[in-house]
Amino acid sequence: MPPRGRPRKFDRDQALQQALQIFWEKGFEAAQVGDLTAAMGINPPSFYAAFKSKEALFHEAFDLYLSTIGARSITALDATPDVRAAIHAMLAASADNALGAPRAAGCLAALGLVNSPHDHVLRQRMASERRAMIQRIHIRLEKGRSEGQLPPDADTSGLAVFYASVVLALSLQAQDGADRPELMATIQGAMHALN
Amino acid sequence: MPPRGRPRKFDRDQALQQALQIFWEKGFEAAQVGDLTAAMGINPPSFYAAFKSKEALFHEAFDLYLSTIGARSITALDATPDVRAAIHAMLAASADNALGAPRAAGCLAALGLVNSPHDHVLRQRMASERRAMIQRIHIRLEKGRSEGQLPPDADTSGLAVFYASVVLALSLQAQDGADRPELMATIQGAMHALN
DNA sequence: GCCTTTCTATAATTCTTGCTACATAAATGC
DNA sequence: GCATTTATGTAGCAAGAATTATAGAAAGGC
Known part of the structure; x- marks a missing residue:
């Protein structure tokens, strides 16, 4: 049965996607509620009734980002059999994401809230996501080493930090156009660390 | 002869240095005038009389940053005879700057105003500084190639983009603690691109 | 000594921005 | 039909932040 009161005139999921575009293009702080409601085609009261607050909306939009856009590089990393090819595929996916971003905004997780106070909840979530990325790369490198694709003495944890940093750098470069x-060229340079 | 009216009670240069610390630690937007005046030990009217506006102050503070902190990596790049050692010295200087920054803020030029609108004057100045860094690295690599320290077919412009991106990445990592x-480890990984 | 000039201190003022009150509309359940 | 529930639209509130008005203080010039 349909819910009780007056039904929404807009599609919540679609509005969320629009919001993600704005957040991605402008960042959390620069994206103001007016920008968001305009893109979503709704008014402030509907906005707050459906999404609680700008911050809560960002959390949801970021979830969506991770499960769609962000997942691509992780998939590339995990689904490519050869470890070198996997790293390359991950970096290529990151570049694609950065280039496909609205107004060359780079990766939302990489650059989000970089200039916000350290104790900001959303900033900490971004940082935690970046740490998780280092972990994923490390695990992938370890797998490659255990399969004999890397020398036994390879510094996988150092390499993981390095390749995570390259992902960040790609976003910063994309932001600069x-x-x-x-x-x-950046990816090619980075791949030499695995030779 | 001394200037006409009542003399300043504070030292302008010293106040500028304090302001730079705040901008460096918090970024342009998060550093509010109250933070700045508190660190500078002055009141808003003195602030505006001496520095025009928050934005003008940032320009001055950034000049100071470039001519002191930022200059270190450029000096390292230009003053080291061997090109590989020069690149390594530049990266090491960047890491030092990032680690020495207040509250692990990374390089001011690398991350400043990253989440601000693209048409913001200060943001464009940061971007222009980053482009200039690519140029400097490129020139240095070309010099090294002409001196026979690099293979004749080395992709110096691609490598310049790559190493500039590593400088950016070091700052982002430092911000994450x-x-x-x-x-x-990041620097070590990056150095493989020159082997 | 007094005028002019420039700085300092307190206290607003103005502008932006996230958010909400209020009145109204559109659905369900009885 | 009427009460209940939830959404919409207009208009505005409240907090924060950059900036300035006003009054007073400290120097030089005559």
Whole structure:
């Protein structure tokens, strides 16, 4: 049966996607509620009734980002059999995401709230996501080593930190308007660490 | 002869240095005028009389940053004879700057105003500084190649983009609380691109 | 000594921005 | 039909932040 009161005139999921675009393009702070409601096609009261607050909306939008856009590089990392190819595929997916972002915004997880206070909840969530990325890369490298694709004495944890940093750098470059060849040059340079 | 009216009770240069610390630690937007005046030990009217506006003050503080802190990596880059050692010295200087920054803020030029609108004057100045860094690295690599320290077919412009991106990544990592060993691992990984 | 000039201190003022009150509309359940 | 529930739209509130008005203080010039 349908819910009790007057039904929504807008689609919540679609509005969330619009909100993600705005957050991604402008960042959390620069995206103001007026921008969001305009893109979502709703008014402030509907906004707050459906999403609680700007911060809560960002959490939801970020969930959506991770499960769709962000998941691509993780999939590339885990689903590619050869470890070098896997790292390359992850970096290529990151570059694609950065280039496909609205107004060259780079990765939302990489750059989100970078200039906010350290104790900001959302900032800490971004940082925690970045740490998780280091972990994922480390695990993948360890798997590659155990399969004999890397030398036994490879510094996998150092390499994990390095490749995570390259993902961040790709986003920063994209924000500065770098094009695909420039990002590819960065990836190519980074791949030498595995030779 | 001394200037006409009542003399300042504070030292302008010293106040500027304090302001730089605050901007560096918190970023342009998060550093509010109250934080700045508190650190500078002055009141808002003195602040505005001496520095025009928060934005003008940031310009001055950034000048100071470039000519002191930022200059260290450029000096390291230019003053080291061997090109590989020069790149390594530049990265090490960047890591030092990032680690020495107040509250692990990373490089001011690398991360400043990253989440601000693209048309913000200060943001564009940061971006322009980052582009200049790519240029400097490129020139240094070209010099090294002409001196026979790099293979004749080395992709110096691609490598320049890559190493500039590593500088950015070091700052982002430092903001997330990375310690020296982690930054050194990133540098070590990056150095493989020159082998 | 007094005028002019420039700085200092307290206390607003103005502008932005996230958020909400209020009145109204559209659905369900009895 | 009427009460209940939930959504919409207009208009505005409240808090925060950059900036300034006003009065008074400290120097030089005559």
